[in-house]
Amino acid sequence: NGREQIQLDGQLNEAVWRSAEPHTQFYQTQPFDGVAAHVRTEVRILFDAQYLYVGVKGFDPNPQQIRDSFSRRDKISVHQDFFGLFIDPSGAHKSAQVFYVNARGAVMDGVYGDMTGDDTAPDYDFDVATARFDGGGSAEYRIPFSSIAYDKNSTTPWSLLVMRNMTRDANGAKLRAPCSMLHAP
Numbered sequence: 305n306g307r308e309q310i311q312l313d314g315q316l317n318e319a320v321w322r323s324a325e326p327h328t329q330f331y332q333t334q335p336f337d338g339v340a341a342h343v344r345t346e347v348r349i350l351f352d353a354q355y356l357y358v359g360v361k362g363f364d365p366n367p368q369q370i371r372d373s374f375s376r377r378d379k380i381s382v383h384q385d386f387f388g389l390f391i392d393p394s395g396a397h398k399s400a401q402v403f404y405v406n407a408r409g410a411v412m413d414g415v416y417g418d419m420t421g422d423d424t425a426p427d428y429d430f431d432v433a434t435a436r437f438d439g440g441g442s443a444e445y446r447i448p449f450s451s452i453a454y455d456k457n458s459t460t461p462w463s464l465l466v467m468r469n470m471t472r473d474a475n476g477a478k479l480r481a482p483c484s485m486l487h488a489p
Contacts (some may be wrong), residue, residue, distance in 0.1 A: 308454045314409075314435030314444050316348070318357040324348035324359070325487040343368030351392050358446045360387045362468055371471055372407035379423040380404050380412040386445050388467035390416055395463050401428065401452060409434045430467070 308320045321369060326348050330341035343363055350357040362385075364370060371385045380386050386408045390400035402422060404412040414424035430447040454462070 309466075310350070310357060310444065310446070312431055312444050312446055314433035314442050315437070316361060316442055317445060320350060321348055323360050323481070324350055327466070330466075337425060342409075343470070345368075345468050349464065351449075354448060356391075356445075356449060356452065358445040358447070358464070358466070359390055359442065360445075360466060360468070361437075361442040362387065362440045364425045364470075367436065367438075367440050370407045370436075370441055373410075374408060375410035375412075377410070377427070378412045378414070380406050380410055382469065383471055383473060385441070386469045388469070389445060390463075390467065391447075391452060391463040392463040392465075393452060393458070393460075395460045397463060400463070400465070401426075402446060403428070403430055403432070403447065405432045405443050405445070407432060407434055407436075 308318050310318055310320065317460070326346065328346050330345045332339045332341055343365065346361040350359075350360040371383065373384050375384065376379070386404050388402060388404040390402055394402040397418070397482050399415060399417045402412075402414055402416045409432070412424055414422055414426050414452065416422050428447070428451040430445065430451055432443055432445045434441060434443045438447040
């Protein structure tokens with residue numbers, strides 16, 4: 305398609321990332337719900353015929369305090385700093401496929417239901433890389449459309465919620481930003 309190849313290294317330094325419109329309006333859900341986020345987060349979304357790409361850049365006033373513990377797959381805890389993607393191709397906001405990555409690159413994936421929480425039994429085929437930059441951390445996701453449960457013929461816009469977990473504040477902070485995208489190619 306002529307699009308620049310994305311090198312999955314967590315750095316988001318290719319021109320194609322810079323040309324994508326950043327989503328920056330995040331809100332806390334903890335310790336206070338609905339309050340504007342106190343740190344900047346940028347999310348960029350790209351796709352081609354095979355993959356959904358999501359780039360997340362989390363700015364941090366104290367990047368040396370980012371908690372990046374080693375974790376096994378599906379064992380990321382709320383005591384770590386991490387990014388999470390909630391992908392809901394139906395747009396119903398009842399359940400979503402989830403893709404988490406902590407600052408060290410450990411992953412957790414599965415299905416989230418509004419009545420059941422996370423079910424980490426499903427393991428999806430996806431790649432993600434994390435990196436640090438002067439002033440924070442970032443992640444680049446590459447998720448094959450074949451790993452996302454969606455109706456190819458649906459015209460309903462997908463819902464994508466991006467979450468950032470930061471544990472260093474007195475009561476912890478969870479930041480969320482709803483992003484919308486059109487149906488996959």
